Amino acid sequence: MIRLRDRQLLTGTGMLATMRPGAAFAIAGQLAHPGRQVVTVVGDGGFAMLMAELSTAVANNLPINIILLKNNSLAEVKFEQKEIGNPEFGCDLAPIDFVAFAKACGADAFRCERPDEVRTAISAALRSPKPALVEALVDANERPAKPDELKV
Ligand SMILES: Cc1ncc(C[n+]2csc(CCOP(=O)(O)OP(=O)(O)O)c2C)c(N)n1
Numbered sequence: 604m605i606r607l608r609d610r611q612l613l614t615g616t617g618m619l620a621t622m623r624p625g626a627a628f629a630i631a632g633q634l635a636h637p638g639r640q641v642v643t644v645v646g647d648g649g650f651a652m653l654m655a656e657l658s659t660a661v662a663n664n665l666p667i668n669i670i671l672l673k674n675n676s677l678a679e680v681k682f683e684q685k686e687i688g689n690p691e692f693g694c695d696l697a698p699i700d701f702v703a704f705a706k707a708c709g710a711d712a713f714r715c716e717r718p719d720e721v722r723t724a725i726s727a728a729l730r731s732p733k734p735a736l737v738e739a740l741v742d743a744n745e746r747p748a749k750p751d752e753l754k755v
């Protein structure tokens with residue numbers, strides 16, 4: 604669930620499971636609201652489809668924050684396959700070191716492998732004057748959220 608605070612804005616495509624545009628939306632948000640804090644939450648599969656956008660953020664000095672949920676999987680599709688009783692097929696991702704990638708782009712990057720590292724990593728990203736990426740390792744075997752848990 605995302606609870607918006609006073610004056611916080613949320614944008615998206617309006618479609619659950621949309622892939623790719625997380626970083627691009629953050630760039631658009633930062634251009635539209637210079638000086639404001641911009642955060643995007645992305646899956647590893649979705650981010651990988653358009654990850655070069657991070658270099659666009661660096662080139663244009665847009666200090667967006669990318670929180671990347673890394674499960675080395677197209678997990679939503681894996682859960683769907685399971686739910687309809689099909690064998691799991693083609694959902695593993697070749698793991699990418701997104702921290703190394705982000706640093707290679709000239710962004711700041713922070714890795715968390717345990718939940719207790721997340722708060723510090725996100726705080727450091729939000730304090731960074733540069734585009735910043737937080738790679739958070741998440742459990743690929745966790746069940747997906749039920750629709751009523753996703754209500755905002
Ligand atoms: C452009 C596009 N291709 C394929 C899909 C089908 N699809 C929906 S969710 C998903 C997996 C998303 O993977 P990831 O971003 O890693 O998030 P996760 O489910 O692992 O949290 C796929 C392939 C889609 N929605 N959009």
Ligand SMILES: [Mg+2]
Nearest residue numbers: 646647648676
């Ligand atoms: Mg994933």
